[in-house]
Amino acid sequence: MQLKASAPASLMLLGEFGVLHNKLALVCAVDKRIHVSLTARSDAAIHIHSALGNYSSKLTKLSVEKPFQFVLAAIKTYQARYKTGFDLTIESEFSSTIGLGSSAAVTVATLAALVTSLNIKMTPLDLVRQARHVIRQVQGTGSGADAAAAVYGGMVAYQSQPLFAEKLPAIHPLSVLYSGHKTPTVEVIKIVRERYRTHSDLFQSVLHCIGKCAEDGIKYARRKDWVKLGEVMNVQQGMMESLGVSTPLLYHMVMDLRKQPKIVGAKISGSGLGDCVIGLGEMQLDYKNANSAVQPVLVQMSPQGVQCEKS
Incomplete structure (x- = not known):
């Protein structure tokens, strides 16, 4: 079995810093994406391949480490549900050095591949919530606004607490x-x-x-x-x-x-x-x-x- 997931890069339009204090924000997805392919294995190995490097481990011995800290933290969320391992290939249409929400995009794409492979039904808002949790685990803070853009696409009105996301019916150059x-x-x-x-x-x-x-x-x-x-x-x-x-x-x-x-x-x-x-x-x-x-x-x-x- 192979799964292919992708999520878009994003930009903050309005609400930086305020969104960390439960104010509203306006964020948008853009037309560069991160692609994640998950291929099931018959053994207990996890292999990650990307332009940033490679990572290999047994399913039971995963450790969250750079440059795959967001991907590995996402995998650990569902680690106990897997009986066998998988290969994960990551390809990006943009550089992670430019601030286009690459961490959120790869987190959302990875989580989407994982929950689909496990036949877990998840609402878009729950996927935002889970991606935000992974991001906070890794870096200690994060509003989740870029994750909301990666999940919904388009322009998104967002609030961190209480959690709220609404896709707006318009885009603009x-x-x-x-x-x-x-x-x-x-x-x-x-x-x-x-x-x-x-x-x-x-x-x-x-x-x-x-x-x-x-x-x-x-x-x-x-x-x-x-x-x-x-x-x-x-x-x-x-x-x-x-x-x-x-x-x-x-x-x-x-x-x-x-x-x-x-x-x-x-x-x-x-x-x-x-x-x-x-x-x-x-x-x-x-x-x-x-x-x-x-x-x-x-x-x-x-x-x-x-x-x-x-x-």
Whole structure:
């Protein structure tokens, strides 16, 4: 028996940091995917193959280790249900160094393959919940917003607690620029927490504003009022700067996008201090940044969420 599962990469549109404090967020899936193939074995071995390396172990002796920590943590969730092992082959259409939610995508795709192979019925929201649990096991924190995008596809309104996810009935052109480096999200969260350690009231006020941006943005996305959504993205960029997660380079990248005639709003996407900025609308094809490290990322929103099929 062979199973093939895949899940999309994702981008945060609105709600970064606020979503970690149970505020709403707006996230979207994009048209780059991670593919996982599961092939049953007759012995008790687990073999993982990918461009990042290989891993082999007996089913009963699995240990969660890099670079397959999310995959192995997902497997351990169902380890006791397997009597024999399997081969897992992972292929990605994008680099894990660019912040497109690769951890969530590979976690969701792996879990989808596992539950399908075990004939377990699972709702989309339960799959989000389980993927979020795996991500938190591995890295200690995580809202689950990128997992929701990977499960549902398209634009997704999301809240971590109480857990809520709604796929919105629209997508829109996007422009994405990568800054040339990425600071791990967990590190950025620590930096922000330390920055506001003695200013907790101010921090809560900023989080409230970010949550309100996401709430309004979801409303405008439902209405397909893209100009208003872009305006809200511009407002949240100011909140990101207040949190200290912008840099001179990211600021100039955002300003570059806002100058583009078809882009109605632009901001940092994700935790900041590097990584990506996004613009709502299409960028001119001949865009060049003065900093050679800055590169366009050729992705668009995609309505396709997780998929799994037996072959």
